[in-house]
Every structure is written in C-alpha cells, then in structure tokens.
Amino acid sequence: MTNDLKESFSGSDGAPPAPAALAAKVRTLAPSMTRSMQRVAEAVAGDPAGCAALTVTGLAELTGTSEATVVRTARLLGYPGYRDLRLALAGLAAQQQSGRAPAVTADIAVDDPIADVVAKLAYDEQQTLADTAAALDTVQLGAAVGVLAGARRIDIYGVGASSLVGQDLAQKLLRIGLIAHAHTDPHLAVTNAVQLRSGDAAVAITHSGSTGDVIEPLRVAFDHGATTIAITGRPDGPISQYADHILTTSTARESELRPAAMSSRTSQLLVVDCLFIGIAQRTYETAAPALSASYEALAHRHNPRTR
C-alpha cells in the first residue's frame, strides 16, 4: 500500500484541485511543508490576488526562494503545476472580491466582552465548516460511505476530543440499524480489532494523524483485512499508511484561548454527519424505518406535557 502513501503526499486526492478550498488546504498541509515551501504557501494564502499576477520567477523572488520550490509547493497543494495554482489563485481572488471579505476575525482576547466571544466563535466555526466542505474529497467520501453501508461490522477509534466524535458516529449508525461500536480504551480497541476481517470496517478519528493510541488499532484492523477509513487533519500523517480511505478535516488557526481541538471537532462532526447522511441514503429502505422506530422508542421518555 505504498501507493496510498505516495498519493496522499503529492496530488493526494486524485480529485481536481479545489477553488475556494485553497486557504484551508494551505493550513492543512503547512505542517508537512519545508520552510521554503511554507514561505511560498504563506504568500499565496495571504495575497491570492497579488500572487496571481506573478510568474513563477516573480513569486520565487518575492518569497526569496527558487522556481523549483514554487512548483513543488503548487504540486503539494494538489495542482499539476504552478500554472494551475495560478489559475486557482485568480479564481480565489475574484471570489474574495465579490464576497467582500467580512471584517477579519481577530483572535479572541482575554478581555473581549462576552458578546464578542460569541460572535467570533460563531464566525470561526462557520469558517471551519466552509473550509471543510470545500476541501472534502467527495470521491473518498463516497467510497467511505459505500464501505460503511455494506460493512458487516464497524469499529470506531478515537481518544480525547475525537472520542466524542467517534461516539457520535456510532450512535448515528446504530440508529439506522448498522452494527457500530466506538472504542475509547486503546487496549480494548486493539483487542477487538483482532476480530475484524474482510467485510468489516474500521474508522479512526484523529486530528493530528499521529495519535499512537488510535493508529495501533487501525493498523491491526488493516492487517486483518478490514477496510479502514481515517478521518484526520493530517492526511500525510502516519495514520494514512493504514487507511484505505482518507477523509481530511480542515485545520483552523488556533490561539491561546482557542485550542485546536475546538475547530477540529467542528470539522470532524461535519464529516461524520456527511458520512451518516450518505449511508442513510444508500440504505434508505432499512434506515428510514429504523430512524422512526428509534424516535418512537424515545417518545415516552419526554414529559408529555411539552405543549
């Protein structure tokens, strides 16, 4: 499966390069970039319009790097070459122009009044959603949906903040009649992963893409023939080695008060929701009755005089 790894490094998603997803992609891939490439990526993300006006040589000079580095960066971002990155840049610039960028979101400060906190948080999360949706590879998503919809059994791994996302996914899948289980204990997860075989599916959720406690069970599941899916913010991370399908969540800038876990959770949940709806569509015949049944089962739990 070295191929998978390679692919995830370069053009990754064989999908066509994204238009508006560029800023998100820069953030996602920045950590895996070399210093020079980061400079280029930064320039590109910071001033799309300006960079679109530059030739390779121009951008190389601006960033104090070489043409080769610029081309490499373009490749990493998923374009065939600089020419295409430039076109995407022009597109992005045009969008921003027409969209009239809503006043920048300053970081949340210690002394922000509570109303500002609400506004900034809501804006940031909206942004995260938009980025995630733009960057999400629908081909991979479709494949993952197919796998889960047809799986005999689904194991889900996640620890820390991601464990909640995993539980959310498990809850949803159970509701539509699939056999899913979210593991939070790494040891038990591995123990259970050994049981998996071809026809089963395993889903790992980790923002960093390098959480050992989550990689290990996925590796075991992978080795035992289960189809594996990784939901991660670092598609180039170690976990991708063992993932048949990779769903990329977007990464927002974080600040002291706003840990990365916050926006990664938003992003992960959107991906999970998309998976769920996709699966519900494919298994509509059985999912729809199962859903209404679960509602009815809960009805009496609510105080009847709800108005």
Place this chain on the structure above:
Amino acid sequence: MTNDLKESFSGSDGAPPAPAALAAKVRTLAPSMTRSMQRVAEAVAGDPAGCAALTVTGLAELTGTSEATVVRTARLLGYPGYRDLRLALAGLAAQQQSGRAPAVTADIAVDDPIADVVAKLAYDEQQTLADTAAALDTVQLGAAVGVLAGARRIDIYGVGASSLVGQDLAQKLLRIGLIAHAHTDPHLAVTNAVQLRSGDAAVAITHSGSTGDVIEPLRVAFDHGATTIAITGRPDGPISQYADHILTTSTARESELRPAAMSSRTSQLLVVDCLFIGIAQRTYETAAPALSASYEALAHRHNPRTR
C-alpha cells in the same frame, strides 16, 4: 504601426482589465471584430471555465483559428496577452461557481449526489450557528459563566446525543482545572445530585427541554441549593422550572434524513464553547497554565516523527 491604432480603440482605456465585465465587453466589441476573432470571443464568453482550462493552442484549435488570433482577441478585450485573459477567465468562472451556491437551501433528498449532501449540510450547520449566536442571551451567558467559574464542583447532565455535548463540556472544564463531571446514567446522576449544595453548579443539556432523565437530577440539584443552568432548545419547557439560568439553543427545521439531533448538537456545542471561553477568560491566571500543561502531557502520545 497599424497596431497602435487598434490599441487606442480597445485596451487603451489604460484601465485594468475587467473581471466580471468580460461578457459585456465581448458584446460591445464584437462588431469591431473580425470573423475569426468573433469566434474566439464567443467561445470565451460562452464557457469561461472551459476556456480557462485551455492553452492558446487549445483555444485556437477549438475555435478553428490560430494562436495569433487568440492573442489578438485577448488584446482587443483589453488584456496584455492571452495569459491574462486566461486568469480573468478563471476568476469569472470562480465567481459564477460561487454565485450558484445559495441554491442549496433545499432539503436533503434521498437521491442527492454526495457533493450536494456536503454542501447542504455545511450550509445548514452554518445557518444553525448564525441563528444560535444571534439568539443567545449574552446576559444569561455571562451569568452562567460567572456561576461556573466560581463553582466548587460542576455536575453535568445529558442523555442521548446531548450526553456527548455534556462530556465535551466536562472535558474542557477539567482541562482548565475545574472540577466537572458529566453524568450519563440518570440514576447515578440523581444520586450524585443529592450531594450538591450551595456553591456547586449543575448543568442540564436537553434539546427538547422535557427529557425526564435530565430534568430529575437538575431538580434535585436545584432543591439542594446548587445553582442550576439549562441549555435547551425549549426555554418554555418543563426543565426551566428548575433552572436559575437558561441558555437557549436554536432549533432548525428537520427532515426525514436530517434528524433534529444534528443541528441541535451544533447549536449546543457553540453554547458550550462560548461558556468555556468565557470561563477561561475569567480564570485566565489558572486556566492558561493548566491548558498548556495538558498539551504537554499529551505531546508524547503523538508519534514524534511528525516532522
């Protein structure tokens, strides 16, 4: 120097090439164009996206003309050369693309392609966030923040989908050094609620506002003198009787495939995040060190060769 004459007709306006005005310019200048140039202009105006993907040679072939003609047309339209026309074309395409976005307001249907599902879900959740932020009572929020920041102990109640939100809140609060516990077992929740007294806080999370399993522990906590907070989508529901502070989450319309739990979760999480940030601000002195400490403690859990 016949060229000079031409130029004075077209690009001469010294003005920078138009972005969206391209179609108009084509129409304006069409009469002054030669037959071949008209073919090129037509192709360009008819399918900006498609043409943006072509090289000079490609566009020349497509229109059955030559490279020179394509360049001449680009010049006539006011661009320095084809390269720049192409960039403008990419921009135009991107604008048209994004302009088509608002069409996703429809419900998610069983036969929606996966890409539409992503777009619609993202849009819906963004909407939910905006609604929640707009409807959130900052006074109540501020009061709740004050209560939690100063509480000796915090108990959180939630079942079903809301239980995950409760756990998320508990995780966050623990990270900044507060004593918080999320209960999912209704019996244990009640048992523990009995221990609460003045100076303690209890948070109940329920979308319906009438989930007995959540109301009961909150009532007990309330009766024992703890300060109680309810996060609910139905501020007029039964749970409000026992809540000192009510934080309202927004309710989005739900559909067959999109259960209410989905958007209520988004809304609840935003409220929880706001609470968290608010509390972190108030207890900054202790929260900041606690946060960094928790990061460091986790660092070694991630595979070091992440770069």
Place this chain on the structure above:
DNA sequence: GGACGGCGCGAAAATATCTTTCAAGAGTGA
C-alpha cells in the same frame, strides 16, 4: 476587366514561462 493596396489570417520563429534534473548544502542522528 485587371492591377494595386489593404487587411485578415495563420505558420513558424522568437521569446517568455514553466518544469525537471542534479548536485551542493543544511540539518540530524548515531
């Protein structure tokens, strides 16, 4: 009607731009 001049047009040369290759340098771990 025929010849001349102008203009549109495309082939191909000239140039600019982009891509690839390769070897030197920086950083890293043993």
Place this chain on the structure above:
DNA sequence: TCACTCTTGAAAGATATTTTCGCGCCGTCC
C-alpha cells in the same frame, strides 16, 4: 565527528505565449 537524509536553488529542458512575416482574399481604382 561522520554518514546520512532531506531541502534547496541553478541551470538545462520542455511548453506555452508572443511576435514576425508573408500569403491570399477582397474591394477599389484605373
């Protein structure tokens, strides 16, 4: 410190774009 890998830019190589140049069509004037 040495060996090693990874990063980087210079320059060669490939493409794309622009310019040049001349052919051929067309209308006009003789």
